Amino acid sequence: MSAATTAVADLVHVEDLAALARGAAVLGTGGGGDPYVGRLLAEQALREYGPVRLVSPAELPDDACVVPVAMMGAPTVMVEKTPSVELIGRTVTALAEHLRVTPTHLACIEAGGINSTIPLVAAAQLGLPLVDGDGMGRAFPELQMVLPTLSGIAATPMSIADEKGNVGVLHTIDNHWAESLARTLTITMGCSAIISNYLMSGPQARESLVAGTLSLCRTLGRRIEAVRADHGDPVAAVADELGGRVLHTGKVTDVARRTTTGFARGDATVAGPDGVLELRFQNEHLVAVRDGDVLVSTPDLIIVLDSDTGEPVTTEALRFGHRVSVLGAPADPRWHSAAAIELVGPRYFGYDHDPVRVWGGSARPGGAR
């Protein structure tokens, strides 16, 4: 747990972005955006505005005004509609101006190839530090599916903006209504939009964020590269880093993917020596089933990596013939409370079973994250 939660106040440079985006896409569990697009976006901003300072949640002053920013929509569309640096900053500013507050720190609401780098872009452009943490420790498809919801933090007021210049501000009665109204706007805006919400004070951020996510992403991304350079096993290295295990290895034999109600939904099959694994996803991988047995399910992480290179494979990039390894890794322990299971458990997504954890019924003793 040490690497993930130790306060690390340092700078993110252009040279860190490839590793950071790669690691973020690992935690993105198939969603959260393509790491290559995310890296390009952040490179542009960091080249223009300089490096971004990371601040651990523990270092936040009580009167901090922490503003998360993210991309919302279907990853299948996100890869074709890269937002501009200016749009990302404008979305943060729209919320701040509406509320007449001055942001002191930006934050990531989820880990993902794009959603971990969007806040870096805004931080560079607005000259603000970025919290080394995120609201999930992974990615989830819906807006209310964040640890701040479980801490009673409201998803709104929120801003939402598109690349054409349309901007909205929403105040909703609960976080599920924020998802409904923001999703419908996102769809009309063309299936992707930039959002800024879950404004937090220092104590709220300390309580509700997963600490150290960006450092962990960078570490993960670097380790994959280093192990590969050493002709080692990058897949095993990721499993080790996250305290997880390899569930399955094989070749993608089928992918059924549709962009519907603003999400990339579908399933994929991976045929290997141990049988045929089915992956079911809604932006993120939610359930892994083999021969009728659920091996792992949400809220634990289901991660698909290229078997040779260890590069994360997002749901929109899954394709026939790809040789992949599927890993399970434990989610932040807060995701296993009863309230959390109601918010993100298999039944919420329409699967008629309880969560299946990567290390059986209980968390792995001393397991990472």
Added chain:
Amino acid sequence: MSAATTAVADLVHVEDLAALARGAAVLGTGGGGDPYVGRLLAEQALREYGPVRLVSPAELPDDACVVPVAMMGAPTVMVEKTPSVELIGRTVTALAEHLRVTPTHLACIEAGGINSTIPLVAAAQLGLPLVDGDGMGRAFPELQMVLPTLSGIAATPMSIADEKGNVGVLHTIDNHWAESLARTLTITMGCSAIISNYLMSGPQARESLVAGTLSLCRTLGRRIEAVRADHGDPVAAVADELGGRVLHTGKVTDVARRTTTGFARGDATVAGPDGVLELRFQNEHLVAVRDGDVLVSTPDLIIVLDSDTGEPVTTEALRFGHRVSVLGAPADPRWHSAAAIELVGPRYFGYDHDPVRVWGGSARPGGAR
């Protein structure tokens, strides 16, 4: 023209509401809401807060801050989901607070059984005068279809709120995008919402509003009642008051109505001695066709009245067996410019013909309104 455009600064009392809502539903051309629901809403507000002062556009000071407010959605749903007095006022306040402006006058954006009384409700509650005018001189189904659009006035910033307590503010790049985003929110909010937009200065309101609409609604409503009491012909009286003509009389023999994409869409047939008239509507009546001939089309007004009582019949209230008279009446002349026809002409709604005017190719000489 005199009755409609002479400046009449007077008070709207509870006793005026039945006539005003009835007249508004005549101009609503099938849409704009049910006059009975509109009357009940306004009665509640005027009983609690007192009468509302009408101010003609000519009397508006240049630095006026004129704020229209309306209901958006499918009339089929509006009749079942009456908004509260508090919600209507809150929608105006949400826009004013977002923009940090102080409204000086409220206004109607369209004429209709509900949309002419919603602003009365807000005016009573907020203690503000109401402009005696509206943005159309009739009702149209989409948000951009107002004379202010033709004067270059932006539909946004706008507020949108529902009865549950959700509120949005939109800034869009043009008035068509305001329609798209507000419509999608309206649908998710349950197919009806309260909106406030088209903020105007005094000169903008003078240029772009139709003057005298509320006075005309009251006059129309009173005349229908008076002629009926005198055993006269209320249908002929409405045609006379609006400079229009009776197109058709008969019995409703078929109504196909569906609430889709946030609108009440459909068509109805009226069989009478002159043949079978088809009415095609999207919230409002858009085209009247008999034996393959278009008799009248948008932007001119197509009005359905109960043949005996002269009461207006909204599209959602059309039913089999109802004996009705269908009138055509000239729209405000500004609706016949080339730009206006592009905005609200038959082709916009998918009908493959030019507009057909109630008095042939040109406006009736000296025609009313």
